[in-house]
Amino acid sequence: MAEPAPLTLEDLDALDDAAFRAHVRGWIEANTPPELRFPRRRLHWRENRPWYLALSRRGWLAPAWPRAHGGMGLNATRQLIMIEEFERWGCPRISDMGVLMLGPLLLKHGSEAQKRRFLPRILSGEDIWAQGYSEPNAGSDLAALRLEAADAGDHWVLNGQKTWVTFANDANWIFVLARTDRGAKKQEGISFLLLPTDSPGLSIRPILNLDLHDEFCEVFFDDVRVPKDMLVGEVNRGWTYAKALLGFERVAIGSPRLSANGLAALMRLAQRMGRAEDPVFLDQYARFRLELADLKALYESFTAALRRGETLGPDVAILKIVQTELYQRITDAMLELAGGHAGLLDPMEDALHPAGQFLLARPTTIFGGSSEILRNTLARGLLDLPA
Template sequence: MDLNYSPADDAFRADIRAWLEANLPDALRDKVLNHKRLNRDDYASWHALLGKRGWSAPAWPAEYGGPNWNVTQRHIWDEECARLGAPTVLPFGVSMVAPVLMKYGSEAQKRRYLPRILDGSDWWCQGYSEPGSGSDLASLRTRAQRVGDHYVVNGQKTWTTLGQHADMMFCLVRTDSGAKKQEGISFLLIDMKTPGITVRPIVTLDEDHEVNEVFFEDVKVPVENLVGDENRGWTYAKYLLGHERTGIARVGQSKRELAFLKQLALNRKKNGKPLLHDPLFGAKVASLEIELMALEITVQRVVANEAGGRGPGPEASMLKIKGTEVQQGLTELMYEAVGPLAAPFDVPFLEGERAHSIAGDDDAAPLAAYYFNYRKTSIYGGSNEIQKNIIAQMILGL
């Protein structure tokens, strides 16, 4: 297994870096690098800019409008975007429902939805979690009953990220209540403008409206919006989650945040010396950096396996666990580095309405909100405890 980059890979990286440096808007770069909030227009404008270059869907094959990059090139792209402070392309359409449609969708569904995902015309959200049915997703209770040429959907979804902006939802529903939990689930595509859908905001601890509750009351969904076969949605859901968990590792982003942490600690003093040079704090940073280096090598091994034609298996769970632990560790050390200077909570500054924080420390001001927001990473995509069970079953045979 060769984990080294080839000369062609290095040339690709140089081309990508040059394009990003020339085309990434400074305002977007500033928001990402300085932990400010991105709004809908930020995501949409970046998606549109990438679309003009043909790079809005890096993992897509050429037949669907993608750049046909190999897995190593996609890994390089993710690294360079993160390093330079480019916003992420929202995954719900491009990286989550699109692969399911390519593999299991009908030709009509591919023709209708994939071009609109590619150019950003449709904003997608995910309808998986429910109250009492998150990591135990097979216990979901939202029901879809077929009536003629429609399904009638009733139930509730929760923690629906950016659902307030969504045009479409890919949704798991129960279509056979008499079957085993996993065997009675179907995968529906739901137009969010359909009568009977109510979206209610969940405002989180950092006073951000990022997630929502979604209620369905006699919502009619055309039968042609069923993906694949009825009652086989669990198969499609697992396929989607494998893609999601691999991407959650975010090595490039963590490398960027590690550099930010080091600079932050160099600028803070303890006993007259930079905090980074304090033996105790420096040891924490070094330990986390070692964890990140090990994660990066593991990601490269998975990339090499995929390049050889082997898809992600339980390795996706390993990447999800360690990736989110590293991300949370970085936010914890940033918060520790600035201490009480992170306490002032300046929402207008976080949302770009004010150039500088009222507290006078622009680096420290976003870090409390950043820390609290990243508590979620070890839960979404299947909690880390569930991922450990998957590893125990699939690798250790327990």
């Protein structure tokens, strides 16, 4: 298929939604590296780099960012169209911590110098970011974090540990929450800092997961120096910024992409196993499709709120719960349908990998806030139930 002629952002604005979708679909089909479609695991930077840079050159890397800072400035409907087309074609997830998480935070709370320094380098792929939040004793109870940042005049000195840091072994920068006031209450005395991963005293150790993939890492800080201008916002206000960033993360984790890809794989598996016309399977598949349609509508409502510049409330947890639990149910169905193929660590024919999808789905209800903790948050924050 020939690549559609390049259109400016103003040209895209002039298209109706159907024409916009057709243009996005044509470009994606012409430009996605074939070997990266429907990956069986999340890809390292060295693997997803060609796709990241292709999106960057096209100007499509950051659909939600304002155009003044290199984004597309799309409304929620157009963002959802792009997500749907990426999902339909099986495009790989890029190394997106900078685009989805840090970028929006810097746009809202960063200094002008930080915006000028970091935002263009995210878009160019020069800086790949990791998120340093969780610690061995501060996961769902993130405010219990103990990474210490001691004030040493013109810099901070960091000592402590972070864990479950996604692809820290790929990143050249990391943003962390650190305790800058040990005497303050848990949610106070926390600051938001930026530092390169090659800082003296910083070390990274990969963690192999159940399918022997090193997606997560531990990061250790031993007298790591961080200049004072690498503080985002105000000292001891990091928890406030973290809550905003967790809102961005829960929107990202709540994207319909995983469930949509899982559902597409479920149908391909049913065809492979000769069950695609089975009434029992079709009933289950139809229910999953309806749940996915509900998830997409829910997702669109939250992306629309972000686009309007609104602060997300505790209700954003609903999105993360719905998406991750739907994805787990879809992969449960895949494992049952796969029969004797369910225990294989290697993919079947047609890149189908029921065991891999099942394992990928297991931690989704834990990271970004466990479903149990988020239900407590919803009970207190929305229903005003007692703690």
